[in-house]
Amino acid sequence: MKRFVACIGVLLAVMLSAEAQTYVNPILGGDYPDPTIMREGKDYYMTHSAFDYQPGLTVWHSRDLVNWEPISYALKTYLGSVWAPDICKHKDRYYIYFTVASRPRSNYVVWAKSPYGPWSDPINLQVQNIDPCHVVGEDGSRWLFMSGGKRVKLRDDGLSIVPGTEEVVYKGWPIPEDWITEGMALEGPKLRKIGKYYYYMNAEGGTAGPPTSHMVVQARSESINGPWVNAPNNPLIHTWSNDERWWSKGHGSIIDTPDGQWVIVYHSYENGFTNLGRQTLMEPIYLGKDGWFHRYDTIDVAKPIRAQWLTVNDSRLTVNGPLDQRSLARQERSKRLSEFRLGLEWKFYKAFNPERVKVADGVLTLQAQGTDPGTSAPLMFVTGAHRYQIEAEIELQGDVTAGLVLYYNSQFYQGTGFDHEKRYRYRKGGATRSGVHAQKTTRLWLRLQNYDSIVTGWWSVDGKNWKRETWGMDCSGYNHNTLYEFQSVLPGVFAAGNGQAVFRNFKYISE
Numbered sequence: 001m002k003r004f005v006a007c008i009g010v011l012l013a014v015m016l017s018a019e020a021q022t023y024v025n026p027i028l029g030g031d032y033p034d035p036t037i038m039r040e041g042k043d044y045y046m047t048h049s050a051f052d053y054q055p056g057l058t059v060w061h062s063r064d065l066v067n068w069e070p071i072s073y074a075l076k077t078y079l080g081s082v083w084a085p086d087i088c089k090h091k092d093r094y095y096i097y098f099t100v101a102s103r104p105r106s107n108y109v110v111w112a113k114s115p116y117g118p119w120s121d122p123i124n125l126q127v128q129n130i131d132p133c134h135v136v137g138e139d140g141s142r143w144l145f146m147s148g149g150k151r152v153k154l155r156d157d158g159l160s161i162v163p164g165t166e167e168v169v170y171k172g173w174p175i176p177e178d179w180i181t182e183g184m185a186l187e188g189p190k191l192r193k194i195g196k197y198y199y200y201m202n203a204e205g206g207t208a209g210p211p212t213s214h215m216v217v218q219a220r221s222e223s224i225n226g227p228w229v230n231a232p233n234n235p236l237i238h239t240w241s242n243d244e245r246w247w248s249k250g251h252g253s254i255i256d257t258p259d260g261q262w263v264i265v266y267h268s269y270e271n272g273f274t275n276l277g278r279q280t281l282m283e284p285i286y287l288g289k290d291g292w293f294h295r296y297d298t299i300d301v302a303k304p305i306r307a308q309w310l311t312v313n314d315s316r317l318t319v320n321g322p323l324d325q326r327s328l329a330r331q332e333r334s335k336r337l338s339e340f341r342l343g344l345e346w347k348f349y350k351a352f353n354p355e356r357v358k359v360a361d362g363v364l365t366l367q368a369q370g371t372d373p374g375t376s377a378p379l380m381f382v383t384g385a386h387r388y389q390i391e392a393e394i395e396l397q398g399d400v401t402a403g404l405v406l407y408y409n410s411q412f413y414q415g416t417g418f419d420h421e422k423r424y425r426y427r428k429g430g431a432t433r434s435g436v437h438a439q440k441t442t443r444l445w446l447r448l449q450n451y452d453s454i455v456t457g458w459w460s461v462d463g464k465n466w467k468r469e470t471w472g473m474d475c476s477g478y479n480h481n482t483l484y485e486f487q488s489v490l491p492g493v494f495a496a497g498n499g500q501a502v503f504r505n506f507k508y509i510s511e
Helices: 002-016 323-337
Strands: 036-040 043-047 056-062 069-075 082-090 093-100 106-112 133-136 142-145 150-154 187-194 197-204 215-221 246-256 262-270 279-287 293-295 347-349 357-360 363-367 387-407 413-418 422-427 430-436 443-451 454-460 467-474 490-510
Touching: 036 082, 036 246, 043 082, 056 082, 056 093, 069 106, 082 133, 082 187, 093 133, 133 187, 187 246, 197 246, 246 279, 323 490, 387 422, 413 443, 413 454, 422 467, 430 467, 443 490
Parallel strands: 215 246
Antiparallel strands: 036 043, 043 056, 056 069, 082 093, 093 106, 133 142, 142 150, 187 197, 197 215, 246 262, 262 279, 279 293, 357 363, 363 490, 387 413, 387 443, 387 490, 413 422, 422 430, 443 454, 454 467
């Protein structure tokens, strides 16, 4: 108790300090679920579930756990929906293990000599279950722990399994019967050796559904072979009430800083904005004298959180800073998006074909595909903003329809587009005419605005004088709880038909 009071006293003091470095969750806003994180010296690397977005498995780098920069992508082939990866380093190689949720499901691995790539082609490990996690035993053996408390032994190169070694080693923490969850759903294992113990983090309760579903529980053992003992303070991370800002908190990875502090990185839906997907959050934890991890219970992950590891004079630190700093961060984000960096910010839906994309001096030429946005494999990016708009000057070359979309999947999207004769509104995978050009045209400026999930469209013939369309739409229902597939609403551009569309002066503006 004395330690707890002392910790809280120090925490409150530094949070009130004028020089205290703080951050505000999320550390990655928008659809960045199932975070997996590793540290090498002062460098942190993180990746997330790719689901149906390609290129997949974007790798992020940070020096302070708050400011993140995409540096590479590890998956260039669409294999199916990609779930819950694990990034790690063993000897002189980096590995990402991940699940492909095809039928039948299987787990894969890619490897590289640097987190900056290039990454190998994916290797099918021919083992089912989901959410693989790599860990090394006390005898140097390599293992994959997976959902359902299962594990399987890896060969020494980490690129194949030892047949006949799959077994169940953990049954999970028993969820109280009166808790409202999606079910047991024992998944998302993350293991690491700290001192004399192996710590075994698991997700339970289901990743969506009721706001109080998801959680992170911890167990430990002195051997990779068990027995595993559940923590008396489970769950470590959990949403306790529907009134909280962050729902379905879970699937956590613990990481230490070079000076010995601990944090847990996990995902969560935002109350009222589940269509943004599961966002990446972080909060400090500490390893108690009892040998278990604990939260600082007074921390509110919706408010600024003290982070002693942040560098005071780090010029890139923009979180919770003055408004002009946050504005600069938004400007930098908009600038990067206008560069159309494929695989870093921009991704296709399912079909990765870099030959469709040409970029020069901030101008995107996109080869048309399909007959509508749903079949066009649009080019999209992640946003965590509640209010934003995208706009572009669009030129049609050939028999093409092109425009802007807010895209969930091939059947559920909203947007605005045009061909040589008409403008269109897209809703729930269908199109209706929203206007007829005074004369045939090949060029138009379009804008989509998303204001707290209310979507409006705008158009202009010169990029200066804008007219708002008469329609408006609500995209708040486009989320996993209603549509499944673990997707989110992503803004993007599309071109369908025969020919190509040229996008100039692309702008992304957010509040």
